[in-house]
Amino acid sequence: MKLHFTKMHGAGNDFVVIDAVRAAIKINEDQIRKIADRQTGVGCDQVLLIEPPKRPDADFEYRIFNADGSPAGQCGNGARCVGRFIHEQRLSAKSIITLQVGSDLRRLEFDETGSVKAELGAPIFAxxxxxxxxxxxxxxxxxxxxxxxxxxxxxxxxxxxxxxxxxxxxxxxxxxxxxxxxxxxxxxxxxxxxxxxxxxxxxxxxxxxxxxxxxxxxxxxxxxxxxxxxxxxxxxxxxxxxxxxxxxxxxxxxxxxxxxxxxxxxxxxxxxxxxx
The missing domain is CATH 3.10.310.10 (Diaminopimelate Epimerase; Chain A, domain 1)
Structure with missing residues (x-):
């Protein structure tokens, strides 16, 4: 399989972003490790997959995988890079975008300079x-x-x-x-x-x-x-x-x-x- 990707980073926290909105893509744990390998692959901290949402109140679904192939529940820098990707690739022109992250909804806000602010939800202490x-x-x-x-x-x-x-x-x-x-x-x-x-x-x-x-x-x-x-x-x-x-x-x-x-x-x- 030939995979199209975009390499991005937020303050050095680097990602491989994959557009699964315009074309459906499935990748497994071994493939994620290959992508993330800094010697034989692209190299990154996390692989980010953007997909159509499963719920009507979201604009996109966003999935996160660590370099070892394991899933991650949250990535603030990744969310901001996803927002930049969505605007640069013209997937949406909205100034506020709602991402589905697992079962949660998270907002991205854009200002006139193009910077991205990401909501990570309320902290849990229990x-x-x-x-x-x-x-x-x-x-x-x-x-x-x-x-x-x-x-x-x-x-x-x-x-x-x-x-x-x-x-x-x-x-x-x-x-x-x-x-x-x-x-x-x-x-x-x-x-x-x-x-x-x-x-x-x-x-x-x-x-x-x-x-x-x-x-x-x-x-x-x-x-x-x-x-x-x-x-x-x-x-x-x-x-x-x-x-x-x-x-x-x-x-x-x-x-x-x-x-x-x-x-x-x-x-x-x-x-x-x-x-x-």
Missing amino acids: PAQIPFAADEDATEHALTLANVTVMAGVVSVGNPHAVLLVDDIAATPVEKIGPMIQSLDVFPEGVNVGFMQVESNTQVKLRVFERGAGETLACGSGACAAVIHGIRLGQLANKVTVSVPGGKLEVSWDNGVSSVWLSGPAETVFEGKLNL
Whole structure:
């Protein structure tokens, strides 16, 4: 099969976007791994598939697959790239687009400059719904790693996140601690692990070790989870700039049951064809 694709990125979080609206496409786990391979394929953190919606109140359906072929429930940077793709490919000219993501609906908003703002829904703190094995919701939870206990905020933003506060993000061994937390039995579906350094109530630095992808240059849902945790701790304002290795993202959340929103760069890199 010859696959047409578009390579895109949001603050370095890179994607292969596939248009399954104008022509039906089916890809399996092995093919996704081949696409995502940085040596023998196109290379990406996630593969994004845009399809016709299954429900009448959505404009498009959007499915996310990690580099290892596993499905993902949410990707904020991916949603913004999907929005840019939809406009660039003239699939829709609407200024507000509704995406079907699993059983949920998520809005994309476009401004006159062409930037894309993505809604990621209201955060979930109930442990059973994250899912996370804990007796009750708490602002922070103790996680035991070998002989060390760390404190983390645990939240779902369409996918599970554990957020740790660190003093020096550059010196933090993300590649060591991330997999240790991901392997804990308290996260039955795995977890994305964020490491956040607070610089002020409107500025943070963040690194994220993602399930199915490892450390990425940016993670949109991870940025949202980090800001949500900082707001719950009383350390952050309702709108925060998140500096990630690949650039800067903006996260806004009004607390409570309101949706969290993500904005930032979304760029097309190139288009191509791949034999699968």
